Amino acid sequence: MYTKKPTGTSEGVYRKLKEQILHLELPPGSAISEIDTAAKYEISRTPVRDAFKKLESEGLLEIKPHVGTFISLIDLNMISDILYMRFVLEQAILKDLSLSYDPSQEFKIQVLLQQQWDLIHSDIPVEELSRAFIVSDNEFHQMLYSLVGKKNVMSLFYSVNSQYERFRTFLNLGGKEELLKLYEDHENIWKCISSKDLDTLANALSHHIYDGFNSSADIINLHPEYFRPLT
Numbered sequence: 001m002y003t004k005k006p007t008g009t010s011e012g013v014y015r016k017l018k019e020q021i022l023h024l025e026l027p028p029g030s031a032i033s034e035i036d037t038a039a040k041y042e043i044s045r046t047p048v049r050d051a052f053k054k055l056e057s058e059g060l061l062e063i064k065p066h067v068g069t070f071i072s073l074i075d076l077n078m079i080s081d082i083l084y085m086r087f088v089l090e091q092a093i094l095k096d097l098s099l100s101y102d103p104s105q106e107f108k109i110q111v112l113l114q115q116q117w118d119l120i121h122s123d124i125p126v127e128e129l130s131r132a133f134i135v136s137d138n139e140f141h142q143m144l145y146s147l148v149g150k151k152n153v154m155s156l157f158y159s160v161n162s163q164y165e166r167f168r169t170f171l172n173l174g175g176k177e178e179l180l181k182l183y184e185d186h187e188n189i190w191k192c193i194s195s196k197d198l199d200t201l202a203n204a205l206s207h208h209i210y211d212g213f214n215s216s217a218d219i220i221n222l223h224p225e226y227f228r229p230l231t
Contacts, residue, residue, distance in 0.1 A: 010047035013037065014054050021060050021071055022165045023131045028073045028226040032061070058162050073228045074170070075163050076220075079213065082164045087209050089157060090141070091202055097148040098193045098201060105147050109190050112140050116183045120176055130172040133179045134165070140186055144193075170226065171212050171219060178212070 017037070020026045038048045052069060055061040062072045116136050124132065138158075145154035172178050185208040192201035220227060 008041055008043040008047070010050040010054075013041055013043070013048055014051035017051060017055060018058075018060065018162075021055070022162065022169065024166060024169050026071050028071050028166070030071050031068050032071060033069065060162055074166050074226055075228045076167075076230050077228070078163045079167050082161060083209055083213055086157065086164075087206065089153070090209070091205055093145055093148055093150055093153070094189070094193060094201055094205060095198060096150075097144060098196050098198060100148060101194055101196060103194075106194065108143060108147070109140075112136070112143060113183070113186060113190070116140070116186065120179050120183060126175055129176070130179065131169060133182070134168055134172065137168075137182060137186075167216075168212070170223070171216055181211075182208070 017026070017032075026032065034045045034048045034052065037051075038045045041048070052061055052063065056063050059075070059078075060072055061069055063069045116133065119129065119133055119136060122129065142151065142154050145151050172182075185204065188204045189201065189208060192198075192204055
């Protein structure tokens with residue numbers, strides 16, 4: 001895994017638990033306890049309790065008094081709203097990037113795309129590959145925001161993006177086919193940006209953001225226990 005080793009602090013435990021939750025190593029609906037977590041990291045319960053509260057505030061833990069603490073279920077209603085926010089925001093960002101396109105930006109993007117290609121064609125086990133590709137996918141989009149001077153906007157969006165991150169992991173655990181499609185989407189999006197083809201760019205971005213979600217019913221039905229009911 002591409003992670004930092006946790007430290008015996010509230011922040012260290014928080015980072016590690018969040019990573020495990022986002023990567024579905026701690027599945028939605030599963031129980032988690034302060035006592036067991038404190039024993040695992042050989043620390044007192046106080047920093048663990050603080051980490052739990054932070055994860056609860058982000059919607060990743062559900063603390064039920066007198067019952068227990070559980071990894072929250074994935075909220076499809078919230079994901080639908082997040083996808084809408086992302087499409088509106090990213091469409092504006094990528095339009096600005098296209099209008100200000102500079103050929104000197106090409107090298108950075110091509111390096112990231114090559115890394116994604118190499119990752120997909122590596123011998124990494126499929127679950128580890130999927131999780132590593134999501135990291136690379138985020139790096140690609142962060143680079144697009146950074147090139148147009150909106151890196152802080154991306155950071156703000158990711159602060160409310162945890163539910164979607166888990167859902168992406170869930171969709172991508174099936175194999176390389178979906179990852180290859182995401183890679184091809186990235187290539188197409190960058191081609192539209194560099195050629196200033198704004199009409200095709202909007203369509204390419206829409207497919208990139210919505211296709212996985214709109215075709216996910218069969219996959220969701222394999223693990224309905226992971227999800228809150230749609231309303």
